[in-house]
């Protein structure tokens with residue numbers, strides 16, 4: 001197997017692992033956030049449940065796959081000229097967050113209650129917390145710690161900040177929701 005296809009496989013496995021971790025985070029959230037409507041309300045739950053299953057699928061698109069792969073899983077040759085691939089990666093990342101509203105960057109600068117449905121935005125922030133939780137399984141710490149450490153850059157719409165922080169705290173606690181078994 002050539003080096004490039006080996007790197008390609010590694011990156012595919014990385015995406016697959018992240019998507020498995022999203023499912024795990026979602027299961028953990030259902031345990032810890034049982035009093036939140038997106039857990040107990042069937043209609044809201046089913047929206048999020050569907051999104052979770054489709055999480056990050058755009059990473060396999062031609063716009064994202066190759067630039068991401070070259071950036072994070074470069075061959076030796078590609079690693080030597082990393083700077084050359086920076087702008088392609090930037091463009092791919094922009095494509096990713098513009099097509100994936102679970103990134104706060106998607107919402108940055110959008111007008112509340114005008115450009116979109118508030119229910120949609122609210123649920124997207126839940127998926128963002130799942131994303132950070134899944135990342136914490138892989139890279140350590142907690143989603144709350146990640147948020148605290150990047151507070152200066154992260155811009156969450158003011159109406160949702162308190163909600164996001166509450167979710168992060170609930171996810172960071174060892175305690176399962178007492179209303180749920182186990």
Ligand SMILES: [Zn+2]
Nearest residue numbers: 056100102103
């Ligand atoms: Zn994403």
